[in-house]
Amino acid sequence: MSTKRKLALLSISIVVLMLLCDQILKIWVKTNMHLYETIPVFNWFHLYFVENEGMAFGVSFGENIGKLLLTLLRLGVMGFIIYCLRKLFKKNAIDWVVVVVFSLIIAGAAGNIADSLVYGVIFNESTLNQVATLFPDSGGYAPVLFGRVVDMFYFPLFPLPDWMPGGYGGQMFFPAIFNVADICVTLGILLMLIFNKRVFAQMENKKQDPIEIAEEFKMEA
Numbered sequence: 001m002s003t004k005r006k007l008a009l010l011s012i013s014i015v016v017l018m019l020l021c022d023q024i025l026k027i028w029v030k031t032n033m034h035l036y037e038t039i040p041v042f043n044w045f046h047l048y049f050v051e052n053e054g055m056a057f058g059v060s061f062g063e064n065i066g067k068l069l070l071t072l073l074r075l076g077v078m079g080f081i082i083y084c085l086r087k088l089f090k091k092n093a094i095d096w097v098v099v100v101v102f103s104l105i106i107a108g109a110a111g112n113i114a115d116s117l118v119y120g121v122i123f124n125e126s127t128l129n130q131v132a133t134l135f136p137d138s139g140g141y142a143p144v145l146f147g148r149v150v151d152m153f154y155f156p157l158f159p160l161p162d163w164m165p166g167g168y169g170g171q172m173f174f175p176a177i178f179n180v181a182d183i184c185v186t187l188g189i190l191l192m193l194i195f196n197k198r199v200f201a202q203m204e205n206k207k208q209d210p211i212e213i214a215e216e217f218k219m220e221a
Contacts, residue, residue, distance in 0.1 A: 026150040
């Protein structure tokens, strides 16, 4: 098997595996936990079911218009990254670091896009007293593109000192609640920063002679 095929298989494997992990866990949480229910795993790690309207780590991005714009933005970013990765494969300007970085970001974006696209259609409402049902007879809780993102990882490591300014005193050091998709995007960006020279060197547009450009145009046509 050629190196190019191995890297393509690595990319597909990362995206599929991470997306499956993300969606299986989200579906389990939706169908087994009430909204805001907490399951302690360790003292410093809980499964805490929340839903958010916006960005990673529970950051809000407005109501319906903001949610729609964010979903469309995620689709655009994911499409652009897939396009860039495809171009790098075609030019043989690719290695395992670039594949891992781009594939993690694609998987993370796809995981949260799936929630926004279909969760409102395939689930009914999760409430304080009701566990959601998959494909309910009564229909979903929101139209396509307006589903809420499911988060569940919570790490109450330690409280901040009471004297902290800005109202942060007494709050947990890391209050964010997140999911597998958020981890993938964050890890992909961190790796991109760590290996920035290697990644961006691969992404640079290299000059092509007229014959090479013509051949590439014929292939795409």
